[in-house]
Amino acid sequence: MKKNCNFIEKLREVGLRPTKQRVKMCEVLYNRVKTFHFTINDLVKMLSEEMNQKISLATVYNTVHAFEKKGYLKEISIDSHRSYFDTNTSVHHHFFDEDTNELIDCDESDIDKINIRKNIIGKKINSVEVLVRVASDNQNQK
Amino acid sequence: MKKNCNFIEKLREVGLRPTKQRVKMCEVLYNRVKTFHFTINDLVKMLSEEMNQKISLATVYNTVHAFEKKGYLKEISIDSHRSYFDTNTSVHHHFFDEDTNELIDCDESDIDKINIRKNIIGKKINSVEVLVRVASDNQNQK
């Protein structure tokens, strides 16, 4: 359970100071078996539950953005009201359950390789990501 | 140029009253050869330039959302800061140019059919959309 040394090193590696807030956030986000998705709101709740002292909202924003910039987190935007962060930072696809607002990772095998025929001159492709929106079968449409 | 009658009818068809603001918005959005993408901000600017009288911000929001709900517009969310509306409401794919913040529609032929292998029990697929992020070839990465 004391993998904090790893986090301290990891943070150093990307040039972020291992302050106690950042280490705590690493624990909350990465000390788990599976990667997962969260909103800023979710994270604030999780942190304030797990910590004895309170953490400032500004710090959560700053730290999440620092993590994102350094490639520790990836933003997945569903619509203007729903923006998630993903601890799985690889390029990968998602299902979005419109009933439960749940974002679900796809494995490599879930979606065949996407073949892009179009080529925009002078531009290179940075990423190709698919969002599959699903909803309950009975209560038709959204 | 006087296709307004069409707009009035179209609005009536989906149960929206053809008020002058709505008709004006239809003109600005749909009186063009190609479909296009815009933010609320873009639209407010376009409208205030094209109209003699000013239009309330609240009206723009209400009307855009009314159009979206009725299937006249489609929202495309790039990240938490960039949300576009698309006058092309069919399910289709996009390129996003990270240099210019420009959203570009894909034709059917640009991307091969996506094959989804995963099946979520009790859920049906509502849409499958691909976002291809591109950026300048020389100035590497973002």
Add this chain to the structure above:
DNA sequence: CAACAGTTTAGAATTATTATAATGTAGATT
């Protein structure tokens, strides 16, 4: 362990969006 640079913090400021309540207007009714 002193000094510095980067970090956290609370609260203020900013921005984007939505709600409110008064006024206006489209479309139906006469």
Add this chain to the structure above:
DNA sequence: AATCTACATTATAATAATTCTAAACTGTTG
């Protein structure tokens, strides 16, 4: 065409989300 009614528009206020600020604090370096 005058009137009526329900829905729209408007300016403004309210709310929500995010960022800024400046002071206090804390890792890190030497």
